[in-house]
Amino acid sequence: MNEIYVVGHRNPDTDSIVAAMSYAALRNALGDRNYVAAYLGHVSDETQRLLDRFGFQPPHLIQNVRTQVSDLDYDTPPALNATVTMDRAWHIMREQRISAIPVVNEDGTLYGTLSAGDIATYSMNTISEPRVESLPLFNLLSVIEGRVLNDTGDLVDSVTGDVVIALPQSCENLLWNGKDHIVLCGDQPDMIRRALETNVCCLILCQTEVDQELLADARNTCIISSPYDASRVARLIYQAIPISRPCHTDDIVCFHLSDYIDDVREVVLKSRYRCYPVLDQDEKVVGTLSRYHLLRPRRKRVVLVDHNERAQAVQGLDQAEILEIIDHHRLADIQTTQPIRVRNEPVGSTNTIITEMYQEHGVMPSPAMAGLMAAAILSDTVMFKSPTCTKRDVAMAERMARIANVSLNELGKLLFDSSFDGKSAEALLHSDFKEFHIAEQNLGVGQITCLDSEDMLQRREEFLEAMRHDQEEHHYDMVILMLTDVLMEGTQLLYVGSDDVIRNAFSAEPKDNSLFLPKVMSRKKQITPMLPALGGLYPRTSHKDRLPPVLVFLSISCYTDTNHPRRYRLCTSPYIWVPAAAPTPIWRRPSGNWEHGSVPQATRWSTAAPKPASWDCWPRAHWSRAAASSAWSRSASWHRTCSTTA
Numbered sequence: 001m002n003e004i005y006v007v008g009h010r011n012p013d014t015d016s017i018v019a020a021m022s023y024a025a026l027r028n029a030l031g032d033r034n035y036v037a038a039y040l041g042h043v044s045d046e047t048q049r050l051l052d053r054f055g056f057q058p059p060h061l062i063q064n065v066r067t068q069v070s071d072l073d074y075d076t077p078p079a080l081n082a083t084v085t086m087d088r089a090w091h092i093m094r095e096q097r098i099s100a101i102p103v104v105n106e107d108g109t110l111y112g113t114l115s116a117g118d119i120a121t122y123s124m125n126t127i128s129e130p131r132v133e134s135l136p137l138f139n140l141l142s143v144i145e146g147r148v149l150n151d152t153g154d155l156v157d158s159v160t161g162d163v164v165i166a167l168p169q170s171c172e173n174l175l176w177n178g179k180d181h182i183v184l185c186g187d188q189p190d191m192i193r194r195a196l197e198t199n200v201c202c203l204i205l206c207q208t209e210v211d212q213e214l215l216a217d218a219r220n221t222c223i224i225s226s227p228y229d230a231s232r233v234a235r236l237i238y239q240a241i242p243i244s245r246p247c248h249t250d251d252i253v254c255f256h257l258s259d260y261i262d263d264v265r266e267v268v269l270k271s272r273y274r275c276y277p278v279l280d281q282d283e284k285v286v287g288t289l290s291r292y293h294l295l296r297p298r299r300k301r302v303v304l305v306d307h308n309e310r311a312q313a314v315q316g317l318d319q320a321e322i323l324e325i326i327d328h329h330r331l332a333d334i335q336t337t338q339p340i341r342v343r344n345e346p347v348g349s350t351n352t353i354i355t356e357m358y359q360e361h362g363v364m365p366s367p368a369m370a371g372l373m374a375a376a377i378l379s380d381t382v383m384f385k386s387p388t389c390t391k392r393d394v395a396m397a398e399r400m401a402r403i404a405n406v407s408l409n410e411l412g413k414l415l416f417d418s419s420f421d422g423k424s425a426e427a428l429l430h431s432d433f434k435e436f437h438i439a440e441q442n443l444g445v446g447q448i449t450c451l452d453s454e455d456m457l458q459r460r461e462e463f464l465e466a467m468r469h470d471q472e473e474h475h476y477d478m479v480i481l482m483l484t485d486v487l488m489e490g491t492q493l494l495y496v497g498s499d500d501v502i503r504n505a506f507s508a509e510p511k512d513n514s515l516f517l518p519k520v521m522s523r524k525k526q527i528t529p530m531l532p533a534l535g536g537l538y539p540r541t542s543h544k545d546r547l548p549p550v551l552v553f554l555s556i557s558c559y560t561d562t563n564h565p566r567r568y569r570l571c572t573s574p575y576i577w578v579p580a581a582a583p584t585p586i587w588r589r590p591s592g593n594w595e596h597g598s599v600p601q602a603t604r605w606s607t608a609a610p611k612p613a614s615w616d617c618w619p620r621a622h623w624s625r626a627a628a629s630s631a632w633s634r635s636a637s638w639h640r641t642c643s644t645t646a
Contacts, residue, residue, distance in 0.1 A: 004323065005062060005300065007038040007314055009307035011433045014047045014415070018376035019305040019350040021059055022369055023326060026354065029363050035303070038062045040314055044431045046415055050375050053414060054368040054404075065300040066316030069264060069289065070257040072297050074278050076287040079104045080243060082111045085139045086122070087239035089114055100275040100288065103247045108284040110277050112249035122246040126238045132182070134158045135240060137222070143240040144233050146204065146224040150215050153222035159202040163237055165230050166191035179220070182237070184230040189214075196221055206230040254279055255289060261297055261319075268294065306350040308332050308342075311435040326353055328388075329524050333437070348388040349380035355396040364403070371404030375411045382449055383412045385489055386521040416451050416486055425462035429470070429481060436528060441477040444470060447523050453485040453492050460494065464513055467496040482523060490518040505530040 006024040008016030017039050024037035037059035079102045100115040136158050166185045181200045185191045187208040195203045199220040206229050226233050254277040255264055278287040303324040309332035324341045328350050345353055351373045358365055377397040381389040401408050433446040467479040478497030493515045502510045520526045
């Protein structure tokens, strides 16, 4: 797993998708061929028109970046066919120092698993039951290095019977007397003749030859010659059976490359096996997974573009390794375990930053890619009318347009002069929709940019109904929809939530859940920056737990040691001023050694600090060395004030 996914935010807009594509193309052009552009969710109609215009396919779609089996360094032992001998399988397991091996069918699909325990169990069973059933002749010849001596043997495909070693002629041997036997003989002409007379299934000659006359008389017996002695042949016969017989085929626990590690761990903890087959999307075996592989999994590597907020990022980001962030939004809440490269600049489009990176590295984008980046800048800056637009955006868009040999006006019409007929209100709402977590509130803000907002306002009730549904389903505190009119250079704001919030935020009077905001074109610069300061937004806590603003007054006193005039000690007495209406359970006079451990606290309260109007003074108990020892005397005092908020 070497891919590095370059991915934008959820519900991606044109700038997000094009930024992923352009940056991946830049890195690949610089020699890093493992960068893959990806996107989340649905490709909007606007973006699809641009991709079709310049001959691109949408990038790689990913749902999340949770760690999967494909991200692990799982073992890749040879997958043996079910017809392979047990002897061969044992040698492979011993050479590669593995305790289990997958068994597959002819097409590579899983047949079963063979472990060292399965081999040992079968071998022990042969002691009490010295018999083989339908042993393929090819397997037998391979294991004992034998060769067929007569024509009858050439016509035999398998042998079945009890395995018997012929005793010397002086000993009466009644262990075999029929066809259902496999007899092992040394240089024993009488035993060989007897075996042929009784028409045993198979006669194996160990380190000896046989007269041609006897071979001619053998019409029903397969005669095989082996260079090994009878004792070794007797052991090797049982190793010639196909591994399809001793292997485990029932209730096999296996995993696919697409399975998530969290789910795999739960299954492994409940099972007793040491290794588990790994299958690809075609159900073919690609390796084996053991418990130790789960201890240190490799995380997916990602580059985030056009966002740096967890609520907008790909799911499972906490399990991924973030390598880089390229963005033009406010800094949010994404954290990393190690230092990374971050490029966040106050421009109107992420693609403006990426075009400058092309220039910095001396890489010329292809005309098609340049056209895409120019269109993305136009889209995010609303044809340079957004307050987020900068001179850098204009310059880079014009440069990319020259490389692509296209007109910016043409691209603007392609972006915004389109019909929204036939699309549901819900689809339009989520075409460019972002989630925000601000002031402990969950907010959803969508934006539809068009050349004429009158047609969109006729569907006002449809939008409000879709927004109410979203608010209820996703537990949003507020849902806002921006109907941004390019020609009017303003935004018709639809909202579901508190009227006071909108009134306080934009200093205007809303009517029927709507408000027109002239010169408002940008979500990230003119809408979301207003949300943290909304008067109607409070932390989602009980009244007694809310902390009001406070003013801290710090009194600093200097004490002199009367026994040692050159020794001084500074002592502090902080006072906390809180609003008179603040709930009383917040701060109380401390009891015991609250602030300074074992140092005794004085009981004296000071009121030297000036009190703001309508505020109550709740001083914290002040202490000094003088309260514990008369050796210290106060020599000087002064006051300093500093403000803070709770």
